[in-house]
Amino acid sequence: MFNKDRSGKSIILLVIVICIMTFALLFISRLFNNSGDNRAEEEAFKLSVYGYYLEIEDYKNKMIDQNNYNEQDFNVCGTELKSVIPDIVETDMSKFKIEHGKLVYIGVDEKERQWTQEVKI
Numbered sequence: 001m002f003n004k005d006r007s008g009k010s011i012i013l014l015v016i017v018i019c020i021m022t023f024a025l026l027f028i029s030r031l032f033n034n035s036g037d038n039r040a041e042e043e044a045f046k047l048s049v050y051g052y053y054l055e056i057e058d059y060k061n062k063m064i065d066q067n068n069y070n071e072q073d074f075n076v077c078g079t080e081l082k083s084v085i086p087d088i089v090e091t092d093m094s095k096f097k098i099e100h101g102k103l104v105y106i107g108v109d110e111k112e113r114q115w116t117q118e119v120k121i
Contacts, residue, residue, distance in 0.1 A: 038111075045112060046119050048092065052103055053121040055085045060101060074101040 063069035077097035081088050084098060095107035105116040 042111075042115055045115050048089065049103070049116050049119045050121065051087060052085050052092075052096065053119065055087060056098060056101070056103055057121065059084045071101040075099055077106075 060069060060074070063074075075098060076084050079093060081093050081096065081098070088096075095105060095109075095112065097104050097106050103116075105113050107113065
């Protein structure tokens with residue numbers, strides 16, 4: 001039924017074609033990613049910031065329900081952010097702080113600073 005000589009060559013040819021297609025797709029994706037279009041990065045960052053805003057609001061509502069909230073005293077930074085924003089990424093702990101109940105960007109990346117300002121809750 002099967003020709004042994006031909007089946008081995010076919011598998012090798014198939015592997016070569018798959019490798020070439022993979023490298024072509026990687027090349028094309030890198031070509032487009034290096035064009036300065038960072039929408040995916042921007043959207044991911046804004047989505048994270050929006051989530052942080054929601055978690056802060058949830059924390060504030062819990063504190064208000066317990067009559068234990070004072071906006072002027074609600075200042076958190078560093079690793080303490082994890083107690084207010086449980087889902088915060090460790091790298092973002094150095095980029096953000098909560099000052100008077102508001103999320104504030106304290107990082108050095110101007111793009112991220114602008115993106116943070118664009119996120120509205």
